[in-house]
Amino acid sequence: MVNADNKYEVQPMFIEPLFRTNLASAISEEQIEYLKNIKMVGNQVNLISEDLYIFEDPKLESIKKAVQATLDVYASSIMGIKQKLHVTQSWVLRNDPGKGMHGHSHSNSIVYGSFYFADLPKPSAKMIFHRHSGYQQLEFTYDPEKQNLYNTKINVVEPESQELVLFSSRLQHYVEENTSSLPRFSIAFNSFVRGKIGDFRDVSELIL
Numbered sequence: 001m002v003n004a005d006n007k008y009e010v011q012p013m014f015i016e017p018l019f020r021t022n023l024a025s026a027i028s029e030e031q032i033e034y035l036k037n038i039k040m041v042g043n044q045v046n047l048i049s050e051d052l053y054i055f056e057d058p059k060l061e062s063i064k065k066a067v068q069a070t071l072d073v074y075a076s077s078i079m080g081i082k083q084k085l086h087v088t089q090s091w092v093l094r095n096d097p098g099k100g101m102h103g104h105s106h107s108n109s110i111v112y113g114s115f116y117f118a119d120l121p122k123p124s125a126k127m128i129f130h131r132h133s134g135y136q137q138l139e140f141t142y143d144p145e146k147q148n149l150y151n152t153k154i155n156v157v158e159p160e161s162q163e164l165v166l167f168s169s170r171l172q173h174y175v176e177e178n179t180s181s182l183p184r185f186s187i188a189f190n191s192f193v194r195g196k197i198g199d200f201r202d203v204s205e206l207i208l
Contacts, residue, residue, distance in 0.1 A: 012149060016168060017078050019070075023115060024162035026066030032118050034059055036185060038092050046099045049092035055189065063187070067113065067164065071191055074111060074166050083193040085111055090189035097182070100125065101175035105133060109169035109190030117187055119161045121180030127165075129155040130172040159186075 038054070040047040051057070055064040064087070071085040088109065095101065106112045114127075131153050142151045159165060167173075169190060178184045198204035 010150070016171065017166075018155075018157065019074055019078060019166040021070055021164050022160070022162055023063070023066045023070070023164050026062050027117055027162065028062070031060060031063065035092055035117055035187070040092070040094055043093070044102060046101055047094040047096070052089050052091045054092060054187065055087055055090040063115070063117070067115065067189070070164055070166065071111065071113075075193075081193070083195045083197060085191040086194055087113075088190045088192050090187065093186050093188055095125065095175065095178045095184040097178050097180060100177040103130065103172055103174040105172050106169035106190050109192060111166055111191045112169040112171075113164060113166045113187075113189045113191065114159070115164045115187040115189075116159045116161055116185070118185040120159065121178065121182040121184055123179060124158055124160075125176040125178045125180075125184055127157045127159065128174050128176065129157065129167075130174075133170070133172040 035054075039050045041050050042048075054060060055067070067087060071087070075081050075083065075085045093101070140151075157165065192208070194208050196205060196207050198206050
């Protein structure tokens with residue numbers, strides 16, 4: 001029988017990584033101004049670049065290379081896989097004052113990235129991650145004083161200027177309303193692997 005006097009151990013399982021690194025050295029003031037003035041179109045509540053493959057733009061080559069180098073580290077050191085992650089679609093987002101981003105995850109992508117290339121407004125508007133992505137049969141209310149890794153429903157991330165954030169594309173997340181008087185910019189991108197996954201003899205081989 002376990003009671004308050006018994007010793008016990010709790011081990012975390014299936015932890016989700018959130019990878020953060022600063023890429024200030026990979027971007028110039030000229031690139032920042034170029035990205036701020038790129039053509040934007042409506043995207044539900046915020047704005048999105050008309051070009052949805054911005055890393056194909058030669059003007060952004062240094063950023064593309066830095067992002068790829070970071071994805072290489074993530075694939076090798078965090079995921080522990082032999083394949084490389086490559087950016088698929090990439091775009092600019094702008095959240096004007098009073099605008100946020102609805103809850104969503106990213107289809108047809110393994111790792112999602114968000115690069116805050118410009119100075120972030122204050123407050124910066126946090127990213128909110130939800131534990132669950134859909135309907136739950138049971139919903140418990142826990143004691144706020146006992147909130148922990150195992151029962152929390154959300155995780156909150158406050159990004160920093162020139163920071164690149166990587167996380168699993170399946171994670172449900174949204175962005176708080178921009179309560180500052182300045183726009184909030186970021187580059188977003190999806191990624192997928194190239195090459196062979198699975199096993200030939202196990203008839204699970206897939207060549208991408």
